[in-house]
Amino acid sequence: MTSAPDxxxxxxxxxxxxxxxxxxxxxxxxxxxxxxxGGAAWLVDNVIQNLNDLGKDFNFSFLGQRxxxxxxxxxxxxxNDMSHGRALLVGLINTLWVSFLGCVAATIIGIFVGxxxxxxxxxxxxxxxxxxxxxxxxxxxxxxLVAIALLTDVAPSPxxxxxNQQTGEAQASMILDSVAxxxxxxxxxxxxxxxxxxxxxxxxxxxxxxxxxxxxxxxxSIWVNxxxxxxxxxxxxxxxxxPTTWWKSILIILGPVLILAxxxxxxxxxxxxxxxxxxxxxxxxxxxxxxxxxxxxYTAAFIAEIVRAGILAISKGQTEAxxxxxxxxxxxxxxxxxxxxxxxxxxxxxSQYLNLxxxxxxxxxxxxxxxxxxxxxxxxxxxxxELEAITLMMLIYLAISLTISGVMNVYNNRVKLKER
Amino acid sequence: xxxxxxxxxxxxxxxxLPQQPAPAGQSGAVxxxxxxxxxxxxxxxxxxxxxxxIYTLVMHFLPWFLHGVWxxxxxxxxxxxxxxxxxxxxxxxxxxxxxxxxxxxxxxFYPPELYWRPILAFLLLFVAVGPLLFTWxxxxxxxxxxxxxxxxxxxxxxxxxxxxxxxxxxFLLGGAILMLLASRIGSIAAFxxxxxxxxxxxxxxxxxxxxxxxxxxxxxxxxxxxxxxxGFLLAITLGVGGIMMSLPLGIILALGRQSDMPLVKAFSxxxxxFIRGVPLITLLFVASLLLNYFLPPGTNFDIILRVMILVTFxxxxxxxxxIRGGLxxxxxGQYEAADALGLDYWxxxxxxxxxxxxxxxxxxxxxxxxxxxxxxxxxxxxxxxxxxxxIPDFIRADFNxxxxxxxxxxxxxxxxxxxxxxxxxxxxxxxxRLQRDxx
Numbered sequence: 001m002t003s004a005p006d007x008x009x010x011x012x013x014x015x016x017x018x019x020x021x022x023x024x025x026x027x028x029x030x031x032x033x034x035x036x037x038g039g040a041a042w043l044v045d046n047v048i049q050n051l052n053d054l055g056k057d058f059n060f061s062f063l064g065q066r067x068x069x070x071x072x073x074x075x076x077x078x079x080n081d082m083s084h085g086r087a088l089l090v091g092l093i094n095t096l097w098v099s100f101l102g103c104v105a106a107t108i109i110g111i112f113v114g115x116x117x118x119x120x121x122x123x124x125x126x127x128x129x130x131x132x133x134x135x136x137x138x139x140x141x142x143x144x145l146v147a148i149a150l151l152t153d154v155a156p157s158p159x160x161x162x163x164n165q166q167t168g169e170a171q172a173s174m175i176l177d178s179v180a181x182x183x184x185x186x187x188x189x190x191x192x193x194x195x196x197x198x199x200x201x202x203x204x205x206x207x208x209x210x211x212x213x214x215x216x217x218x219x220x221s222i223w224v225n226x227x228x229x230x231x232x233x234x235x236x237x238x239x240x241x242x243p244t245t246w247w248k249s250i251l252i253i254l255g256p257v258l259i260l261a262x263x264x265x266x267x268x269x270x271x272x273x274x275x276x277x278x279x280x281x282x283x284x285x286x287x288x289x290x291x292x293x294x295x296x297x298y299t300a301a302f303i304a305e306i307v308r309a310g311i312l313a314i315s316k317g318q319t320e321a322x323x324x325x326x327x328x329x330x331x332x333x334x335x336x337x338x339x340x341x342x343x344x345x346x347x348x349x350x351s352q353y354l355n356l357x358x359x360x361x362x363x364x365x366x367x368x369x370x371x372x373x374x375x376x377x378x379x380x381x382x383x384x385x386e387l388e389a390i391t392l393m394m395l396i397y398l399a400i401s402l403t404i405s406g407v408m409n410v411y412n413n414r415v416k417l418k419e420r
Numbered sequence: 421x422x423x424x425x426x427x428x429x430x431x432x433x434x435x436x437l438p439q440q441p442a443p444a445g446q447s448g449a450v451x452x453x454x455x456x457x458x459x460x461x462x463x464x465x466x467x468x469x470x471x472x473x474i475y476t477l478v479m480h481f482l483p484w485f486l487h488g489v490w491x492x493x494x495x496x497x498x499x500x501x502x503x504x505x506x507x508x509x510x511x512x513x514x515x516x517x518x519x520x521x522x523x524x525x526x527x528x529f530y531p532p533e534l535y536w537r538p539i540l541a542f543l544l545l546f547v548a549v550g551p552l553l554f555t556w557x558x559x560x561x562x563x564x565x566x567x568x569x570x571x572x573x574x575x576x577x578x579x580x581x582x583x584x585x586x587x588x589x590x591f592l593l594g595g596a597i598l599m600l601l602a603s604r605i606g607s608i609a610a611f612x613x614x615x616x617x618x619x620x621x622x623x624x625x626x627x628x629x630x631x632x633x634x635x636x637x638x639x640x641x642x643x644x645x646x647x648x649x650x651g652f653l654l655a656i657t658l659g660v661g662g663i664m665m666s667l668p669l670g671i672i673l674a675l676g677r678q679s680d681m682p683l684v685k686a687f688s689x690x691x692x693x694f695i696r697g698v699p700l701i702t703l704l705f706v707a708s709l710l711l712n713y714f715l716p717p718g719t720n721f722d723i724i725l726r727v728m729i730l731v732t733f734x735x736x737x738x739x740x741x742x743i744r745g746g747l748x749x750x751x752x753g754q755y756e757a758a759d760a761l762g763l764d765y766w767x768x769x770x771x772x773x774x775x776x777x778x779x780x781x782x783x784x785x786x787x788x789x790x791x792x793x794x795x796x797x798x799x800x801x802x803x804x805x806x807x808x809x810x811i812p813d814f815i816r817a818d819f820n821x822x823x824x825x826x827x828x829x830x831x832x833x834x835x836x837x838x839x840x841x842x843x844x845x846x847x848x849x850x851x852x853r854l855q856r857d858x859x
Contacts, residue, residue, distance in 0.1 A: 019606060028608075029683040036687055043714045050713045121463050122456035123470040137840035138833045139794040142808055149825040358699035364801055365809065372701060386709040394698045394706075401697035 047387070060392070062383040063088065069378050071369045073285055076205035084379045089204075091374030092396060098292055098370060099357040105296035106356060107349070110303025117308050128304070135301035140359055144294030148366045151286040155181040161273045178270045180278060186289050187271035187278035194265025210264050217256050225252045287368035291360065299356045303349060310345035343415050350408040354401055361397075371396060487512025490519050494820035517824050518831050521815050525831065528650015528805050534578075534642065538653050541575040544568060545660065553846070555853075569664060576649075576657060580640040582633045586626050594618035607766065646724040650805030652835065657724070659793040662731040666792075667785070669732065670739030671778075675769065677740060678747050688740070695737035700795050703730040708802035727799055735792045742784030746777035779854050786847035790840045807832050 017027045051058060063085035070080050074090045075097060117128040135143065160171040161180055174180040180187040197209035228248060236242040271281030314337055322332040361372040369377070371393060380389040444450060457467045487506050492498045498514035506512065518525070527535060548568035550557035570584035594614040601610035634640070649657065676688030695703070707726040712719070750773060758768035778785075800810040812828040815821050 024608075025681050029681050032681075032684055032687065046716055047713050050717055053717055116466075119463075119466065120456065120459060121466045121470070124466045127470055127473065133841065134837065137790070137794075137837045137844070139797045139808060139836060141797045141800075142829060142833050142836070145809065146829055149829070153823075153825055361699040361701045362798070364701070372699070376702065376705065387713055390702060390705055390710055394702050397699060397702060398694065398697040402693070 051387075056385075056387075058387060060388055062379070062385050062388070065383070067379065068382070071374065073288055073368060084375075084383065087379060088371070088375045088392075091369060091371040094363075094368070094374075095357070095360055095370040095372075096400075098288060098295070098363070098368070099353075099360050102292055102295040102299065102356050102360065103353045105292065106299035106303055106352070109296060109300035111307050113300060113304035114307030114311070117304060118311060132301045132304050135298055136305075140294060140298040141362055141365060143298050144291055144362055144365055147293040147297075148286065148290035151181060151186075151290055152183050155183045155286075158182045158184060158187075158273060158277050161278075174271075178268070178281075180271060180273075181289075182278075183286070185278075185283040185285050187281050187283050189268040189270045190280070190282045192267055192269040194267065196264065213264075214257060214260060217260050218253075221253045221256050225249050228252065285368070287363070287366040290366045291363050291368050295356050295359055295362075298359075299352055302352050302355075306345055306348045306352065310341040313344045314340050339415070346415070347408060347412060350404060350411075354404050357400060357404070358397065484511055484513055488515045489513070490515045492516035493520070495822065495824050496820075513827055513830075514824060515827055517815065517821050517827050521811075521821075524811050524815065525651045525807055525828070527653045528811065529648045530644060530650075530653060531642075531648065534644065537575045537578070537641075537644075541572045542656070544571065544575075553850075574641075576644070576653075577646070578641045578643040580630065580634045580638075582630045582637075582639065586630050586633070587622075590618055590621045590626055593621060607764070646722045649724060651807045651811050654724070654799070654804060655793065655796040655807055658728055658731055658796040658799065659789075661728045662735050662792055662796075663789050665728075665732040666735035666739055669736035671743055671774065673736060673740035674743035674747060677744055692737045692740050695733055696741070700731075700734055700798055701801055703734055704798060704802045706730060723802070723804065727802065727804065731792065731796070734795075735788060738788045738791070739785055742781045742788060743777060745784065746779075746781035747773065749780050750776055782847055782851055782854070786843055790843055793840065793843075794836065807835075 017023050064083050066080075067082055067084045067087040068080050069087070071078055071087065071090050071094075073094055075093050076090060078086060078090045113128045113131060116124050117132065119125050119128075156172040158180075161174065161182070163170045172180075174187075178189045193210045197213065199206040199208045200212070228245060232243050232245050269280050271278040271283070277283075318336055318340065319332060322336040327335065360370060361376075363370045363373055364377065367373075375389055375396075376393045380386060383389070441447065442451075445454070458464045487502050487510055489498045489501050489512060492501060492514065493516070495514055495517070498512075498516055502510055502512040523532065523535075527538060530538060544564075545568070547561060548565045551559055551562040551565060567588070570588045574581065574584040594617065597614035597617055598607075598610050601613060604610075605613075673688050673692055676684050677692065679685050679688070704727060707730040708723065711726050754772055754776065755768070758772045761768075763771065797806045797808040800806040800808070800813075805811050805814060812824075812832070815828065816824060
């Protein structure tokens, strides 16, 4: 293309950098760049000078040193002779574990509350409104503190579950004979395999082969079921009739897993009070239960609102149109309503998951050692490496957040309205 | 319908019957109950479950509330009184702790003879935000709004009166330069000059100036150090300060993120994503442990100010995302119309884009504010006395109140609930007031 002589060539004047819209944005960007880089250089220079003055350096070798502290809730094997790096890992896994369980519980409670809030039943709808407003408007820290106070102050001691020989009764009774809240821990049943396959020792943690086998079989069954569904869809497209699949699906998904579980001799191992403590089953520390409970109940109030908004966002006409086409209620739900509602619900839902994960750093209030408690707490205090520990901790949290929001973006792009 | 029937009508009624009230089962309370509580077996079941839940809760907690004691000096005394009044084994609330320590819940360790200062600052807050929030407040009061932050800081922390005046003068100076030069050398150059002069003023002039003026003409009120702040005074100071500073910063970040300039956009995105990706606690740790590393050796400034800066960054990143949503929701035509009118970037933003974008973003902004106000309780983890954990822990450390949990929780939770609930209701009413759609 030949150049159009749109402006008389007068040579370049310096003032054009500001007044000429062709150059102005460049000028602004250069100035912003200089300012930001200058600011960053100033900060880094200060850090170097301050570290020099303190006689410190910036390195992460402290991660290899002996940690020397115990972690009550280690999921992977850990003892105090292991390194700070291992403690970090334990903390990270604890963060992810409590966040995961919190997200699951919050989603379940949230969906219940959100749906019930739309119920035609006046009383139930009001009760759910009260729940949502109360939990949303009060800091999450209070709910965590209330949970721990409930567990340590109101829950009976393990002793109270003991059956008194004379009266034949215990002061406290277990929920469904399998869960016992005590002021020291919560006893829950564990899964026990009579014919266990043993476990596989890896560098990170021993992996139970029983669970591994169950998971593999389950994934395989789901894959087969997906094939079945594709086949059914193909038959439907060819003949107009959809073969009945529901009992086949149930059989394919549940059958192999159940057979394997029975073959392995699965049975629940229920906690029993022996002496002063519960044995058998698993004892979950109160700090974990309190954190989990507080986070779940708080986040559930937000999820309830998201679910409610998502359902309300789908106009009634969609249901009516689906009925007019002759779709039955369950197909209407799965083919018309849910795909549209989920598009509205999922993005804010995932940002609630993110919030819950970040809020798990409040574990400091109940003494559950997660990432902030190990790396940002005891390790930091013992080694005195504030700069390294906090930088590392922030980067890890950042990585978790970016991963979750990356997954969200992928999902969003997949369910996005395809407009032409 | 076939037409044979039409002729077979033998009788047409020609007088109206008087209206009758609906049958007893179809009107009033009975109908309401039938429709709302017992319309089917599922509904009835839900109602019964709901009633059972309410009954259990009331039976469990009502006696405890009713047996409350307001007049005692220790938790032991409370318990004795409850046992005396309601018999062995009765439990009750010991509100006496609130009665005895309410001033710590509200003011922390602020000197009692100076309580009038935070109270005055709190009342003036409504005068300052009144013209912005309510239409019935006279517009003429709006001059007070920009003055208020300086006045409030001075009332809360005290010290020489010259400091707020001279700092305020610095902003006036920058504004005056901008006004004077804008018509001559254009708004961007004028803004640069104004900002440059103001920064020089703050860096080199303001300190000696305040010192000199104070030496010549001593004028001030009793200073109160930050360590004395606590309770709701601290939470509200942090909350309001953070809100006031984060809104403009959030708007700038949102505009930066929507900007056409790749570099500006990149910096905004990095800042927003970084802040949103980490928990507030880690940022508070930065404020308490790391900020000294980033500042020139020997700098040491107030912990509340440090925390407030980080809280502001935190809230601003969230607000930026909310406003970005508002900006993205505006139809393209609005931007084009602004261009067609020949408005420059800032005029277009100020007159056309931002008012509409901010209006759309109100619910999100208010819920960010509510979240931020709730998050001010986390400052307990950097050693400040927040009303939720810091102050109650301090009170429980006293032997008299050892083991008192529920009363402080209920008291503090109720105040948080009232403030946040009021904020969310206000945002709803504002949304309705600003509704301009006709559908």
